[in-house]
Every structure is written in C-alpha cells, then in structure tokens.
Amino acid sequence: MKKVLILNGHQYYDVVARGELTQKIIDKAIEFFLKNGFEVKFTNIDKGYDISEEVEKFEWADAILFQYPVYWMGIPWIAKKYFDETFTQGKHYSNDGRSREDSLKTYGSGGLLKGKKYMLSLTYNCPKSEFNNKEGFFDGLSLDEANIATHKTFQFCGLEALKTYSMHDIFKGDLDLNKELVQFENTLKENFL
Template identity: 45%
Template sequence: MSNILIINAHHYYPFAEGKLNGTLVQMADELLTADGHQTKIVEVDKGWDVDQELENHQWADIILLQTPVNWMGVPWSFKKYMDEVYTAGMGGALCNGDGRTEEAPKANYGNGGTLQGKKYLLSLTFNAPEEAFNNPDEYLFRGGSVDDLLFPMHMNFRFFGMEALNTFACYDVMKNPQVEQDFQRFRAHLAAQIPTA
C-alpha cells in the first residue's frame, strides 16, 4: 500500500472550468483507493495551509500532480503554492537548503532533498496536439518532448530527492478532445506506474 497525494493544480477560468482535470483527479482517487492505496486530495484553487501541505508531502510515498499546462507551465496559483509551501520546506521538511556547504559552496547544488525514496507523477492536459512534440519540423517545441517542456517541474521534485514515474498527457483538449480515449489511457497508465497494493 502506498500513500498518494493527489494535487489538482487547475485554476478556474470561464473558458477552462477544470472539468477534465477534476475528472482525472476523481478517477485517480477511485482507481488508486480500489487498488488498496491511501489517498489525499489537495485542490489548489481552494487554498492551502502551508504546514498541512508539508505534512502531506512527508506522508506521501507518491505525489500525483494533475495540472493543465498554461503558457508552457503550471498555472500561476500552483506556482504560488510552490513558492509558499516549498520555500517553507527548505528547513528540512522537504530539503536541507540547496545541498551546498560553506566548505564546498560551488558543489552539490540541489542535493539537499529529504524525500528520497518517494516518487512523483506528472499528469498534464494540453491544448497543444501530440504531434507538436518530438518533431523537429514543428515550429514551437523544435523536437522537444513533454518532459523537456516541463523540465522545471521535474527539477523541483528532484530538488527534494524524489524520483519520476512516467509522465501522462492529454492533448488537444480544447480543439479536438478525445476524452474517452484519454480516460482509457489514464487508467492503463496508473495501473502500470502504480501497481495494486
């Protein structure tokens, strides 16, 4: 059995109400608890308590971050969450500073994480089509992958000593949604990445 913290990082807009991200969070909760795992859900748009979030991160064996990709990154409200919660965790709850020492101020940056052995999974929703990635002929990403684009998020979790599970993504969710296929892929992805307890 694993303890799994599910973070819904969606920020409400009239043109993007968050139904898809909310449904994926609900699906993850139902599937994971049915498989014998313990879950907690945090909805960033509803606010947060910093101390509770630090406890949640320490409690969790796995953090599942469910987020839309807005302007090539996470929503601003989740960035604020990170600024507040992750900064508060610098004193040992998430990491012991940045890993450097006075004796070696140029070495080991980012090596101070205290969450070794824990894992994280990024689950993303994109307006971009899947074909925009991993293709050097496409203008914007120039052959880059989804994980290349989300490199800063990977580095945030790595800063805490965590290891990545394979990323999941729903593509083209506004102009050409394939919701049922996405749900089927999501079920299979969770089963493969987070086996039954």
C-alpha cells in the same frame, strides 16, 4: 508505495478553463487508487490550503500525483505559488546540496524527500505531434523536456519521477475522453502497481 497525495493544480478561468476535465482525470485517479488499496489525500490548490498541512502531506505521502492544465507553457500561477509557499518551510530540503567540505555533493542534492516519487499528469491544447519534432513549436523537445521546471521543482526536494501522462488537443472538439481515461489508468498501473 501505498500513500498518495493528489494535487489539483487547475486554476479557474470562466469559459476556457472551468476545471471539468481536470476533475474527471482526478476522479479517475481517486477511483484507481482506492480500488487498489492506496490511502489518498487530496488538495485542490485553487480552493485554498493551509501551508503547514500541505507540508505534512508531502512528508506523509509515498508518491505525489500532480494533475494540471498547461497554461502558457507552464503550471498555473496559483500552483507555482503553492510550491513556493509549501517548499520554502524548511522541511523538504536541507540546503541546495553543495558542501564546502565535500565537492562530490552537487547542486540540487539536498532534498529531504528521497525515496518518494511523483507523477505529472498534464492537459494541453497543443497536439502531441509538437513534441519530439524539430519542426514543431517546442523545437524538438520531448514532453518532459518542455516541462523541465516542474520536474526540477520536485527533484530539488529529492523526489524521483514516474512516467508522465499527457492529454492533447483538448479544445479540438473530437476528444475521446473515455479512451484518454483508459490510457491514463494504464499509466497509473505502470507507475503504481
């Protein structure tokens, strides 16, 4: 696994979401991958992209790192548009997986990107304590369960999940970015080395 596509899913909003934090995380990822001998391709979705080039990047990559801020409990709409446009070109799945001839073939098993992996890297305003907490906002869901739609988007195309990284309380004012970037790099090591 030596070819990585890094997707910047940030969408710019003046004052509250200019993208500096997402860029610092991506810069750390690029540094990590290059230092460890990986080939890296990169897409900043908000800056625009060529759909056919993005299709090819997914075929080229062994792994995808998708870094994005969680907006309203999901991915920014421009990132959703990116996946809609990129994954509907007929190159990442053959069909939904089901077969009239073979009942063992189940929905979601028609992905053509099998053998490839993906990692989610998320930034949240909410505290980490809201997850895995029956009294919390997410009703006891884990971080990955609360982001199931994003996971299933990749899995439908055949990719396999790596450990998710998340940074929390980003607007609280006491974020120790250096400490967080060390934890992020440790997750990269666990997933890719």
